[in-house]
Amino acid sequence: MSELRQDPITHDWVIINPERARRPHDGDGGECPFCPGNESQMPEETDRIDDAQGRWIVRAAPNRYPTLDVERRAAVRYSEVPEGWRRLPAYGQHEVIVESPLHDATLASLPVERLRDVLEIYVRRFRVLAALTGVARHVVLFKNQGRRAGTSLSHPHAQIVATPVVSPxxxxxxxxxxxxxxxxxxxxxxxxxxxxxxxxxxxxxxxxxxxxxxxxxxxxxxxxxxxxxxxxxxxxxxxxxxxxxxxxxxxxxxxxxxxxxxxxxxxxxxxxxxxxxxxxxxxxxxxxxxxxxxxxxxxxxxxxxxxxxxxxxxxxxxxxxxxxxx
Ligand SMILES: [Zn+2]
Ligand SMILES: [Zn+2]
Known part of the structure; x- marks a missing residue:
């Protein structure tokens, strides 16, 4: 079960998504899904930039534990939603941008040329997700650095989510x-x-x-x-x-x-x-x-x-x- 619910009084949107609780965390004992060699642990890549040897230095792929999932897209019309308890399937697009092959890097520690590659992928994915007609009403690109900021995996990465609703x-x-x-x-x-x-x-x-x-x-x-x-x-x-x-x-x-x-x-x-x-x-x-x-x-x-x-x-x-x- 994963759905968007709207507060009937404030009209704030909330994503009710128990599956997200199962996503991997540092220290689970598993291998880091973002490290080179573990690419198969993520869904199929959507974009990448390679170095001169053909190895990726930045890559994007759908989030394996998406907040919003394009597969859940359904032909739901707002007017069809029963009065009072407004809900929508939690559809949208949620991708991860792995910012470096180096597990212990941070955005701040990347050389300027690598940071330029990261920004290039940021903009490319933003433009692709913004063009998802019928899915995206808002595209949110963000990065959680550190545990207190909400990250579950320390390998440097950003996320981009196309949402079908906009909060007040x-x-x-x-x-x-x-x-x-x-x-x-x-x-x-x-x-x-x-x-x-x-x-x-x-x-x-x-x-x-x-x-x-x-x-x-x-x-x-x-x-x-x-x-x-x-x-x-x-x-x-x-x-x-x-x-x-x-x-x-x-x-x-x-x-x-x-x-x-x-x-x-x-x-x-x-x-x-x-x-x-x-x-x-x-x-x-x-x-x-x-x-x-x-x-x-x-x-x-x-x-x-x-x-x-x-x-x-x-x-x-x-x-x-x-x-x-x-
Ligand atoms: Zn890693
Ligand atoms: Zn201005």
């Missing part, structure tokens, strides 16, 4: 961006990035095409956002020349994060609007990195107001000090 919180963000555009005539993120670059105290790093900022209202200690300086609504529109710049940029800022936190556990998410709601002038994709240091407590669950024990200005200053050119 995601909608609110994109709608707020549209509201800002309607009232001011500019993209909110372009405006914020411009102001932050002018002020400087929350700027962690800047390169030709990207700025890394500690957000003004950071939700957790050491939160950073990597923002493209060219306005583009969706991650799928990123240009090759921008990825050439993003690879060394990401290498530098993740390196700084690893330097200040030693073994950071973090979630990295590519924030991009739902496919059916893109407002070309108002939405602006970016990468959000949130280290997992503190746990959410009752006040935060009740009020939806988080308590951050670190100022973003202090985070930016400490991260800047760890960057190579500092």
């Amino acid at each position: 919180e995601v909608r609110v963000r994109t709608q707020e961006e549209v509201a800002i555009f309607d009232s001011t005539g500019h993209c909110g993120m372009c405006h914020v990035a411009g102001r932050e670059l002018g002020g400087g105290e929350r700027v962690v790093h800047r390169s030709a095409h990207f700025a890394t900022l500690a957000p003004y209202a950071s939700r957790v200690p050491w939160q950073i956002q990597i923002v493209p300086l060219r306005h583009a609504p969706s991650f799928g529109e990123v240009k090759s020349v921008e990825l050439d710049d993003l690879a060394p940029h990401l290498h530098a800022v993740l390196g700084a994060l690893h330097a200040v936190l030693e073994d950071p556990h973090y979630n990295l998410v590519v924030m991009t609007p739902p496919l059916d709601q893109v407002h070309r002038l108002a939405n602006h994709w970016f990468i959000d990195v949130q280290p997992r240091i503190t746990l959410r407590a009752g006040f935060e669950l009740g009020s939806r107001i988080v308590v951050n024990v670190q100022t973003p200005e202090a985070a930016a200053q400490a991260l800047r000090a760890r960057l190579p050119q500092a």
